[in-house]
Amino acid sequence: MKHFLFVLLLAAGLSVSAQDRTELVNIEYLINNGRGEKVYQDLCGILKKYPREDKAYFLRAKYYFLTSNHKAALQDIDFALKYRFNNAVYHDLKGEILMLAKKYFQAGMSFETAFKTDTLLSECRYKAAKAYLNAQKFDKAENVLKNFAGSDSSKLLLAEIYSENGDVIPALKTVNTVEKKSAGFYRLRGIIYCKAEMYEESITDLNSALDLDPSLTDIYLWRGLSYYFSGQKQNAEQDWNTALKFRHFKANDYLEKYR
Numbered sequence: 001m002k003h004f005l006f007v008l009l010l011a012a013g014l015s016v017s018a019q020d021r022t023e024l025v026n027i028e029y030l031i032n033n034g035r036g037e038k039v040y041q042d043l044c045g046i047l048k049k050y051p052r053e054d055k056a057y058f059l060r061a062k063y064y065f066l067t068s069n070h071k072a073a074l075q076d077i078d079f080a081l082k083y084r085f086n087n088a089v090y091h092d093l094k095g096e097i098l099m100l101a102k103k104y105f106q107a108g109m110s111f112e113t114a115f116k117t118d119t120l121l122s123e124c125r126y127k128a129a130k131a132y133l134n135a136q137k138f139d140k141a142e143n144v145l146k147n148f149a150g151s152d153s154s155k156l157l158l159a160e161i162y163s164e165n166g167d168v169i170p171a172l173k174t175v176n177t178v179e180k181k182s183a184g185f186y187r188l189r190g191i192i193y194c195k196a197e198m199y200e201e202s203i204t205d206l207n208s209a210l211d212l213d214p215s216l217t218d219i220y221l222w223r224g225l226s227y228y229f230s231g232q233k234q235n236a237e238q239d240w241n242t243a244l245k246f247r248h249f250k251a252n253d254y255l256e257k258y259r
Contacts, residue, residue, distance in 0.1 A: 016050050024055055036063040054083040058090055065093065070101040088118035095127060104135035112144065126154050129161065138165040152178045156188055163188070168196040183213035191222050199230035217246035224251070228258050 016024070023046065027039045040063060047056045057080035064073035077094045084090065091114035098107035111128035115121050125144055132141035141161045145154060155178050162171035171192045178185050190205030206223040209216055224239035236258065243251035 016046075016053055020046055020049070024059065028059055031059055031063050031066070034066070036066060052083050054080045054087070054090075057083070058087075058093065061097070062093060065097050065100065068100065070097050073097045074101065086117055088114045088121050088124075091117060092121060092124055092127075095124070095131065099131060099134075104131045105137060107131040108135060108137070108140065108144075126151075126157060129154075129157055133157065133161050133164065136164070152180050152182075152185075156184060159192065160188060163192050163195060166195070168192055172196065183209045183216060185209075186212065187216050187219055190219070190226075194222050194226045197229070199226040202226040203230070217243065218248055220246070221248055221250055221254070224254060228254075233258075 023042065027043055027046075030036060030039050040060075043056060043060050043063070047053065047060065050056065057076045061073045061076035061080060064070070064076060074094070074097050077090060077097060080090050081087070081094065091110050095107045095110035095114060098104070098110060108128045108131035111124045111131060115124035115128070129141045129144040132138075132144065138161055142158070142165075145158045145161070155174055159171045159175035159178075162168070162174060172189075175185070175189045175192060186205045186209035190202045190209060193199070193202035193205060203223060203226045206219045206226065210219050210223075220239040220243035224236045224243065227233070227239060228236035237255065240251035240254050
């Protein structure tokens with residue numbers, strides 16, 4: 001009987017007061033606005049009082065994530081999920097933390113769980129596919145996006161998945177369904193054209209991408225290949241030397257192989 005009463009008292013003691021609940025709202029606001037260091041100690045104090053408060057673990061995990069401390073962030077988000085596993089936002093944050101830690105396959109699984117838990121988080125489907133692409137799990141990435149019309153960004157990602165897997169025909173079909181012709185669109189289609197040995201079309205698209213966004217410096221690698229295989233060896237060498245200036249060291253391999 002005494003043990004039962006002790007458990008009841010312990011459970012009651014774990015119930016967050018209205019004042020502390022309000023404090024958590026304020027802490028969340030400050031963390032979201034880059035001022036987490038001001039409330040970090042307050043957050044630790046709340047966790048000391050309520051060691052099973054999932055929201056507090058989530059917020060501290062978010063603070064650690066925003067300060068690039070992925071080990072501490074992962075530990076705290078796992079505690080948050082231990083006490084509230086069906087929270088899609090928690091799974092989403094865990095995916096982001098795992099991406100920071102470069103654990104791409106695990107990140108994809110977390111993002112998948114997030115959108116399966118709450119289908120309104122459709123962006124997590126896109127994140128999952130991107131994580132699987134980084135993990136080179138092309139089949140899983142494709143399956144995540146299958147039957148998902150999505151936005152232009154989703155279509156570009158699906159085209160990239162096909163391209164990375166060497167499936168240039170479905171890659172071209174998919175990329176050509178994109179409506180907004182952005183720098184990213186021309187870059188990706190130019191790369192796909194290069195892989196499909198359509199070198200003139202590749203050069204045209206890669207030129208358009210650079211005109212729109214000169215920061216896409218990996219284009220010099222791909223345009224160099226298209227120049228080389230279309231017989232413009234001097235232009236190819238020039239592009240690869242430019243790529244080296246931007247620290248794309250793969251250009252060294254091309255210069256040695258095709259010189």
